[in-house]
Amino acid sequence: xxxxxxxxxxxxxxxxxxxxxxxxxxxxxxxxxxxxxxxxxxxxxxxxxxxxxxxxxxxxxxxxxxxxxxxxxxxxxxxxxxxxxxxxxxxxxxxxxxxxxxxxxxxxxxxxxxxxxxxxxxxxxxxxx
Numbered sequence: 001x002x003x004x005x006x007x008x009x010x011x012x013x014x015x016x017x018x019x020x021x022x023x024x025x026x027x028x029x030x031x032x033x034x035x036x037x038x039x040x041x042x043x044x045x046x047x048x049x050x051x052x053x054x055x056x057x058x059x060x061x062x063x064x065x066x067x068x069x070x071x072x073x074x075x076x077x078x079x080x081x082x083x084x085x086x087x088x089x090x091x092x093x094x095x096x097x098x099x100x101x102x103x104x105x106x107x108x109x110x111x112x113x114x115x116x117x118x119x120x121x122x123x124x125x126x127x128x129x
Contacts, residue, residue, distance in 0.1 A: 069081050
């Protein structure tokens with residue numbers, strides 16, 4: 001099954017979509033979905049990607065999220081907004097601690113870790129009596 005994703009700004013009710021040529025003669029389903037405005041998407045991702053450092057920042061973020069939860073422009077993000085609103089400040093601090101720990105792993109050799117784990121798994125029975 002082929003899946004083709006086309007993002008196109010509609011400027012006419014008549015569309016020319018050469019990407020669909022290979023599917024001519026096939027039964028297909030066409031779905032049209034309006035994407036959020038770039039400003040809306042930018043505001044959401046900027047807020048979602050920033051972990052509050054203080055309780056005041058966390059409260060400010062919650063107020064913005066509550067406003068967006070009733071704004072139809074943010075409807076595609078409502079499930080994520082609901083999840084973010086359910087978290088408390090302590091959860092935000094745990095996310096901040098995890099993000100900080102990940103930053104410290106920039107020189108970590110994940111391939112070597114994976115190889116060592118595989119070696120240990122394969123040879124675990126060798127050391128048992």
